[in-house]
Amino acid sequence: MTGIIEPRILKGFRDFPPEAEITRRSLVERIEASFRLYGFVPIDTPALEYAEILLGKGGGETEKQVYRFTDQGGRDVALRFDLTVPFARFLAAHRNELSFPFKRYHIAKVWRGENTQRGRYREFTQCDFDIVGSGGAASDFEILLMMKTTLAAIGAGDCTIHVNHRGIFNRFLSRLGAAGQATDILRIVDKIAKTGREEAALQLAGVLDEKKAGAVLDYIEPRANFEETLAHITEASGGDTPESRHMERIWRYMNDAGIASSFILDPSITRGLDYYTGIVYESFLAALPSIGSVCSGGRYDNLAGLYSKEAIGGVGASIGLDRLISAMESLGVSGRSGSYAKLAIACVDEEAGGACQKLAGYFREKGIACEVMLEAKKLGQQFMLAEKKGLAWVIIPGEKPLSSPLSLRNLASRETKENLSLDQAILELSGTSGFRTEDA
Amino acid sequence: MTGIIEPRILKGFRDFPPEAEITRRSLVERIEASFRLYGFVPIDTPALEYAEILLGKGGGETEKQVYRFTDQGGRDVALRFDLTVPFARFLAAHRNELSFPFKRYHIAKVWRGENTQRGRYREFTQCDFDIVGSGGAASDFEILLMMKTTLAAIGAGDCTIHVNHRGIFNRFLSRLGAAGQATDILRIVDKIAKTGREEAALQLAGVLDEKKAGAVLDYIEPRANFEETLAHITEASGGDTPESRHMERIWRYMNDAGIASSFILDPSITRGLDYYTGIVYESFLAALPSIGSVCSGGRYDNLAGLYSKEAIGGVGASIGLDRLISAMESLGVSGRSGSYAKLAIACVDEEAGGACQKLAGYFREKGIACEVMLEAKKLGQQFMLAEKKGLAWVIIPGEKPLSSPLSLRNLASRETKENLSLDQAILELSGTSGFRTEDA
Numbered sequence: 049m050t051g052i053i054e055p056r057i058l059k060g061f062r063d064f065p066p067e068a069e070i071t072r073r074s075l076v077e078r079i080e081a082s083f084r085l086y087g088f089v090p091i092d093t094p095a096l097e098y099a100e101i102l103l104g105k106g107g108g109e110t111e112k113q114v115y116r117f118t119d120q121g122g123r124d125v126a127l128r129f130d131l132t133v134p135f136a137r138f139l140a141a142h143r144n145e146l147s148f149p150f151k152r153y154h155i156a157k158v159w160r161g162e163n164t165q166r167g168r169y170r171e172f173t174q175c176d177f178d179i180v181g182s183g184g185a186a187s188d189f190e191i192l193l194m195m196k197t198t199l200a201a202i203g204a205g206d207c208t209i210h211v212n213h214r215g216i217f218n219r220f221l222s223r224l225g226a227a228g229q230a231t232d233i234l235r236i237v238d239k240i241a242k243t244g245r246e247e248a249a250l251q252l253a254g255v256l257d258e259k260k261a262g263a264v265l266d267y268i269e270p271r272a273n274f275e276e277t278l279a280h281i282t283e284a285s286g287g288d289t290p291e292s293r294h295m296e297r298i299w300r301y302m303n304d305a306g307i308a309s310s311f312i313l314d315p316s317i318t319r320g321l322d323y324y325t326g327i328v329y330e331s332f333l334a335a336l337p338s339i340g341s342v343c344s345g346g347r348y349d350n351l352a353g354l355y356s357k358e359a360i361g362g363v364g365a366s367i368g369l370d371r372l373i374s375a376m377e378s379l380g381v382s383g384r385s386g387s388y389a390k391l392a393i394a395c396v397d398e399e400a401g402g403a404c405q406k407l408a409g410y411f412r413e414k415g416i417a418c419e420v421m422l423e424a425k426k427l428g429q430q431f432m433l434a435e436k437k438g439l440a441w442v443i444i445p446g447e448k449p450l451s452s453p454l455s456l457r458n459l460a461s462r463e464t465k466e467n468l469s470l471d472q473a474i475l476e477l478s479g480t481s482g483f484r485t486e487d488a
Numbered sequence: 489m490t491g492i493i494e495p496r497i498l499k500g501f502r503d504f505p506p507e508a509e510i511t512r513r514s515l516v517e518r519i520e521a522s523f524r525l526y527g528f529v530p531i532d533t534p535a536l537e538y539a540e541i542l543l544g545k546g547g548g549e550t551e552k553q554v555y556r557f558t559d560q561g562g563r564d565v566a567l568r569f570d571l572t573v574p575f576a577r578f579l580a581a582h583r584n585e586l587s588f589p590f591k592r593y594h595i596a597k598v599w600r601g602e603n604t605q606r607g608r609y610r611e612f613t614q615c616d617f618d619i620v621g622s623g624g625a626a627s628d629f630e631i632l633l634m635m636k637t638t639l640a641a642i643g644a645g646d647c648t649i650h651v652n653h654r655g656i657f658n659r660f661l662s663r664l665g666a667a668g669q670a671t672d673i674l675r676i677v678d679k680i681a682k683t684g685r686e687e688a689a690l691q692l693a694g695v696l697d698e699k700k701a702g703a704v705l706d707y708i709e710p711r712a713n714f715e716e717t718l719a720h721i722t723e724a725s726g727g728d729t730p731e732s733r734h735m736e737r738i739w740r741y742m743n744d745a746g747i748a749s750s751f752i753l754d755p756s757i758t759r760g761l762d763y764y765t766g767i768v769y770e771s772f773l774a775a776l777p778s779i780g781s782v783c784s785g786g787r788y789d790n791l792a793g794l795y796s797k798e799a800i801g802g803v804g805a806s807i808g809l810d811r812l813i814s815a816m817e818s819l820g821v822s823g824r825s826g827s828y829a830k831l832a833i834a835c836v837d838e839e840a841g842g843a844c845q846k847l848a849g850y851f852r853e854k855g856i857a858c859e860v861m862l863e864a865k866k867l868g869q870q871f872m873l874a875e876k877k878g879l880a881w882v883i884i885p886g887e888k889p890l891s892s893p894l895s896l897r898n899l900a901s902r903e904t905k906e907n908l909s910l911d912q913a914i915l916e917l918s919g920t921s922g923f924r925t926e927d928a
Contacts, residue, residue: 053541055580055795057534058565065582066529066592073530085852087829087859087877089506090513094497094611095535095597096555096567101493115536117557120601125498127536140495142505147876149862152506157535161560171534179862186841186862193845197852297841304842305849355495389527401626401737402744405633409745412525412637419527422589422619422626436587437527 060162060170067386067438072173075202075373075382076155079175082198086190088151088177093134095157099126101137104354113160127159131176131366132351139180140355148181151190169370178364180351185297188327188347188363189305192298195331195343195365196310203381204342204372206334210314211298213281213327214346215291217267217318220284224263229255234318237268241316241340268316274299277313291326298327325349326363336375343367386438389417391477394444394457398424403449407470414474435459443473500602500610507826507878512613515642515813515822516595519615522638526630528591528617533574535597539566541577544794553600567599571616571806572791579620580795588621591630609810618804620791625737628767628787628803629745632738635771635783635805636750643821644782644812646774650754651738653721653767654786655731657758660707660724669695674758677708681756681780708756714739717753731766738767765789766803776815783807826878829857831917834884834897838864843889847910854914875899883913 057063064072080090099116103126116126128134131154139146155175162168177194179187192209199207217234221227232255240248245265252261267284271277278299282292295313302308319328326347333342345365352360376382391411393404404420411418419439421430427444434442440459446452453467456476465476497503504512520530539556543566556566568574571594579586595615602608617634619627632649639647657674661667676691683691685705692701707724711717718739722732735753742748759768766787773782785805792800816822831851833844844860851858859879861870867884874882880899886892893907896916905916 052797053544053794055541055577055792056538057541057577057581058536058538058559058563059561061534061536063534063578063582064530064532065585066531069530069532072532084828085855085857086848087827087832087857087879089827090504090509091506092504092509092512094501094503096498096501096599096611098496098498101495101497104493112560115557115559117555119498119555120552121499123498137495137497138503141497142503145505147873151859159536171536182862184838184841184862186835186838186860189841190845190860190862197849297839300839301842301845304840305846352495354493357492387527387529388524392527395626398624398626399737399740400744401624401629402741405630405741406745408526409637415525417525417527419591420626420630422622422624422630433587439527 058170060164060168062169062171070385070388071382072369072373075369075376076173076175078202079198079367080153080155082201083153083177083194086151086194088153088194091135091138091152091154092156093128093131093138093154095127095159096125097128097134097137099124101355102126102128102133104133110160113162115159115161129160130158131156131174135176135178136352136360137355139360140352143356143358143360149187150180151178152180153177173369175367175369176364177366178362180360180362180364183361185294185301188294189298189301191345191363191365192302192311192329193305193307195329196307198367199331199333199343202372202376204333204376205379205381207310207331207342208312208334208337209310209329209331210312210317211327211329212313212315212317213291213295214318214324215326216281216285216289216295217315219286219289219291220267220281221264223284223286224260226256226260226264231322233264235320237264237316238318238320240268270312270314270316274302274308274311274313277315281313281315295327319344319346323348323351325361329365333375333379335379339371339375339378341368342372342375386436387417387419389419390440391416392419392421392430392434392437392439392442393449394427394430394442395421395424396427396445397447400445400449404445407443407445407449410470411474411477414478416474416477431457431459441477498610500604500608502609502611510825510828511817511822512809512813515809515816516613516615518642519638519807520593520595522641523593523617523634526591526634528593528634531575531578531592531594532596533568533571533578533594535567535599536565537568537574537577539564541795542566542568542573544573550600553602555599555601569600570598571596571614575616575618576792576800577795579800580792583796583798583800589627590620591618592620593617613809615807615809616804617806618802620800620802620804623801625734625741628734629738629741631785631803631805632742632751632769633745633747635769636747638807639771639773639783642812642816644773644816645819645821647750647771647782648752648774648777649750649769649771650752650757651767651769652753652755652757653731653735654758654764655766656721656725656729656735657707657755659726659729659731660721663724663726664700664703666696666700666704671762673704675760677704677756678758678760680708710752710754710756714742714748714751714753717755721753721755735767759784759786763788763791769805773815773819775819779811779815779818781808782812782815826876827857827859829859829877830880831856832859832861832870832874832877832879832882833889834867834870834882835861835864836867836885837887840885840889844885847883847885847889850910851914851917854918856914856917871897871899881917 324346328346330341330344347363350359408418442457444455764786768786770781770784787803790799848858882897884895
């Protein structure tokens with residue numbers, strides 16, 4: 049015992065030093081700005097809830113991963129492992145105060161004791177958005193549109209959204225006489241992008257006869273374009289139905305809004321989760337399709353069934369933030385930076401600390417984030433420190449910071465402009481891109 | 489068993505429906521914008537840590553309140569109960585990657601199993617900011633300045649910041665021959681604002697003789713102004729010392745920066761916590777002094793002593809968000825709103841859902857947040873729904889949403905302007921205050 053405790057953190061958990069945290073927040077802020085433009089509103093729920101609420105009637109795989117314990121008051125509690133279950137509980141609890149259709153987003157941390165060898169984290173941020181209380185194609189379409197514009201707004205480049213309809217698939221399976229094997233079939237088909245068609249065929253042969261397995265493989269094969277695929281699955285599922293008309297309407301909306309080229313009708317998309325009943329979708333970055341879907345979701349008929357007798361249906365999606373951040377880093381568009389400020393005021397004389405803060409105040413009033421150096425080290429050391437922190441410019445104040453002429457050092461070019469008035473310095477800086485805090 | 493689980497939440501925990509969450513975020517966003525203008529950078533740390541890290545060498549009151557349990561891997565873990573201890577651990581772990589002086593903020597949830605009868609929450613947000621690695625008066629002053637400008641920037645009105653120096657107080661107590669009773673005296677003095685002078689005198693009489701108790705009561709009495717109080721405590725603590733010169737320099741900075749009138753030198757401010765060694769401060773809203781300090785802190789010499797052999801000193805403060813939110817609600821300046829959007833596009837014909845989204849896109853491109861109504865209910869019902877959500881305007885599209893003239897309904901005045909082009913409608917809305925999302 050040296051008396052020193054090793055400052056370690058738990059496996060699967062992370063510190064976010066400034067550069068990583070600024071990157072993460074900058075992404076979250078752009079996502080939120082996009083959601084807000086659509087009139088979506090944020091909610092938050094407790095990190096800790098009754099285990100009974102989060103786990104419902106038992107939960108297999110999930111249950112093993114949940115951080116669950118007995119609190120000081122003897123309550124059986126758990127940390128939330130997703131934002132879907134707390135949202136269902138929230139809807140059941142607050143339905144009388146909310147206005148429907150209710151469009152909400154929720155960006156928050158969740159915890160799962162996952163196997164970290166698979167590159168998973170035990171603490172990570174989820175980003176969910178849903179429209180609840182409207183069953184029409186217009187809400188399905190709004191979620192799809194918001195996915196597309198949000199992924200564009202954050203600079204992830206072009207994306208393609210693969211859409212399918214679980215209801216049409218279910219009709220097809222019933223018609224095929226394979227409704228009893230639906231769960232197995234959906235799971236096999238859901239993994240086809242990873243396993244490949246041959247492996248899927250083998251697995252299907254384990255639950256269906258050869259002819260039926262062939263029919264499923266034929267059904268999930270996309271045709272030449274959205275319309276032909278829609279015609280094909282409509283026919284295969286027994287012709288014109290409410291579900292096929294719903295899908296057709298979404299397709300019309302896509303065309304009317306001029307964004308149809310971003311969507312593929314892909315009957316192999318099923319999403320593993322049981323609660324999806326309508327359309328389901330996954331989205332892939334054109335520049336990095338191999339990393340898998342960065343935003344996925346679907347329509348559900350009855351989200352809050354565990355907590356409420358009234359069915360609450362909706363449609364929503366979730367953005368995989370960690371995946372998106374590493375994608376954007378691979379693409380070189382993450383905009384990593386160690387500071388929101390680009391400007392520092394050098395400290396020439398520690399006695400002038402008050403005046404230097406007043407000088408900095410003029411820049412801050414103009415929306416120019418400005419760090420004040422606190423110690424009168426050699427100027428060269430101050431330039432190095434500023435550069436290390438990610439700043440681009442340093443003001444060197446004169447003897448009287450508020451009245452003497454200023455010098456402005458460009459840290460990249462190592463040039464210094466001398467004899468500037470405050471207004472001239474502000475003008476120099478304002479002409480530089482990315483200068484105002486709002487641009488950061 | 490009805491099969492329905494009651495959607496209850498744990499005592500002391502809260503849901504944040506949109507209106508409460510928008511209020512909370514709007515406050516946090518303004519605080520962050522202010523921090524960023526000073527070049528402060530955000531960090532984040534895990535919610536869950538080794539209990540040994542969070543509780544150090546045992547912790548009395550705190551320890552009883554901590555959510556602590558054994559995880560799936562048999563580790564003794566706990567939820568963080570503040571942001572100071574994780575910051576100390578973070579500094580010890582990352583000191584070689586960071587540039588000092590290091591100016592960071594951390595806004596995040598913490599958990600304490602407090603007695604909720606005292607109006608406390610068991611999950612609440614802390615907002616800490618610190619400058620680490622610089623011992624000069626310039627960093628103390630920067631924290632004080634940032635407190636003042638941040639409280640002004642969020643619309644909390646005028647505030648007065650009470651400052652004191654624990655080092656000067658300690659010198660006074662040594663000189664008085666009462667250093668051995670320092671902890672008791674600091675605790676008694678710390679509560680004087682609540683208990684009153686008479687009760688404090690009684691309590692002091694329990695630990696000091698009458699003359700010494702009288703000297704303490706005399707010491708903590710503010711004089712006519714900052715300078716006189718400083719002269720008084722300097723003399724009482726033995727004359728000119730590094731600590732009194734440090735305080736004098738801060739006072740000079742306040743004057744040079746033109747903000748001296750916001751500060752009171754108040755020798756009765758001690759802050760209960762053991763780790764403070766230099767200046768300490770509390771801040772009070774001029775309009776609501778009775779709610780107590782909304783932002784407090786001080787300087788510490790050795791924050792990470794448990795995890796590192798090298799001393800890490802700094803100065804910082806913490807904003808009491810919950811207290812500030814309720815203060816701002818009392819003052820009627822919280823700006824409560826149920827939506828970031830002010831505009832909706834009415835749904836006249838569900839077939840036109842795609843075209844209406846395209847129409848909404850034109851407003852969104854201009855930075856005008858715009859919600860699209862999803863169901864073709866009666867217009868009156870749509871107006872009511874929009875108003876309930878906190879919107880101010882509704883666009884009623886014509887037969888062809890993208891080419892027919894538009895109508896614009898003002899929900900407050902119940903007036904509708906007809907026959908507008910898209911540009912005219914944007915012009916009408918842009919003239920309205922608070923319309924762009926950035927203003928929200």
